[in-house]
Amino acid sequence: NTMKELPHSRGWEYGLLPAGSLEDVTDFWYWLSTNVLTWRGANRSALALESVNHQQANRIRKEANNYRNDIIKSFETMRQYTPLVRLANGRWVPDYPSRLYCRGRDFGWIREVLEGSIYLLISGFYDAKSKPAQWILDDFQDNRYLKPPYGYQILDPKTNWYDRGGFSMQPNLLAGLMPYLERDEIEIYLWMFFNAWCSCYREEINAMVEHPMPVLGYSNSAHFKTSDQANAVMWLRYMYVYATDDTLYLGRAIPREWLKDGNEIWAEKVHTYFGEVGVRYKSEAAQGKITATVQLSLEQIPKKIIVRFRHPAKKPIKSVRVNGNPHAKFDAKKGDVDITGMRGQVLIEVEY
Numbered sequence: 001n002t003m004k005e006l007p008h009s010r011g012w013e014y015g016l017l018p019a020g021s022l023e024d025v026t027d028f029w030y031w032l033s034t035n036v037l038t039w040r041g042a043n044r045s046a047l048a049l050e051s052v053n054h055q056q057a058n059r060i061r062k063e064a065n066n067y068r069n070d071i072i073k074s075f076e077t078m079r080q081y082t083p084l085v086r087l088a089n090g091r092w093v094p095d096y097p098s099r100l101y102c103r104g105r106d107f108g109w110i111r112e113v114l115e116g117s118i119y120l121l122i123s124g125f126y127d128a129k130s131k132p133a134q135w136i137l138d139d140f141q142d143n144r145y146l147k148p149p150y151g152y153q154i155l156d157p158k159t160n161w162y163d164r165g166g167f168s169m170q171p172n173l174l175a176g177l178m179p180y181l182e183r184d185e186i187e188i189y190l191w192m193f194f195n196a197w198c199s200c201y202r203e204e205i206n207a208m209v210e211h212p213m214p215v216l217g218y219s220n221s222a223h224f225k226t227s228d229q230a231n232a233v234m235w236l237r238y239m240y241v242y243a244t245d246d247t248l249y250l251g252r253a254i255p256r257e258w259l260k261d262g263n264e265i266w267a268e269k270v271h272t273y274f275g276e277v278g279v280r281y282k283s284e285a286a287q288g289k290i291t292a293t294v295q296l297s298l299e300q301i302p303k304k305i306i307v308r309f310r311h312p313a314k315k316p317i318k319s320v321r322v323n324g325n326p327h328a329k330f331d332a333k334k335g336d337v338d339i340t341g342m343r344g345q346v347l348i349e350v351e352y
Helices: 032-051 057-080 109-114 131-144 157-164 178-182 186-200 226-240
Strands: 020-022 025-029 241-243 247-250 264-272 275-284 289-298 304-308 319-322 336-338 344-351
Touching: 020 032, 032 057, 109 131, 131 178, 157 186, 178 186, 186 226, 226 241, 226 264, 241 264, 241 275, 247 275, 289 304
Parallel strands: 247 304
Antiparallel strands: 020 025, 241 247, 264 275, 275 289, 289 344, 304 336, 319 344
16 A cells, blocks of 8 residues: 555655554554564564465565565665754764654654664564664663653652663563663663562552552552563563574573572473473572573474573683583683583583
């Protein structure tokens, strides 16, 4: 419907979905998030069909790739017509509007934050380590999360930023922390996770409100939300088990505090692209040792399997034994142990 000449149009929407509404926003526009998430669905469908050599795989792949090219052309054009935005340190960076034909910021937090340009990264449309990703992430952290109309009011940024930064009006709905997990910036991922969790969690009923109202610390009128709670539990799960298209990560984002001496933590029967997995850590940090018992019930072998040991004092690894044998495939500084190709139960003993 958009791959033709349209009245009152510059043609930037060529190849995009027809104009439509955006969840609570009922204005009809060519929305960025709607298009990149639809592309994600097409892309994942193509990958699924390719994995079984389906006869329609090539057609779906071609459509998905062409759709991606149209989206890039549309929103890179829009970016070039949009004023730069200023960051906290005085730098100016490009801005991707949340819809076509919007030169600059739109109205309201749903359009600008919840459904904003961060979806270029969450969807996998742009690589989380790319230059556009850095522009988007810096803009969200400095501008969109920290002040109305997009975030809660922080009266004294010097005092309150650390405890109140990194999330917006509905703290556990937007997966804005996920690009940091992909970038392996674990401290930022954990900071955003715990701030969002603590802002909504109500321990008296073990549930999360949709968003604190009217300000942080209150839940006068907000109801409890399955979507937000499910997101938060998944982000917690990703600390233990996280899978990309070709790599299985275990313990990638475990808080260092959880591996203090005497602690034992675990996740069991976690389903991934590759099969069912689990990991159990036991810390004897005072004796210079942490062990991990890994369960790998895999249906297919990832290109890489990485088990991370985040020592509570950030000590580097000295030596590793896997199933009782010396093991040389590890990154001492990162704490990563490579057990690619292994299956079943794997015992990893790390000494510091």
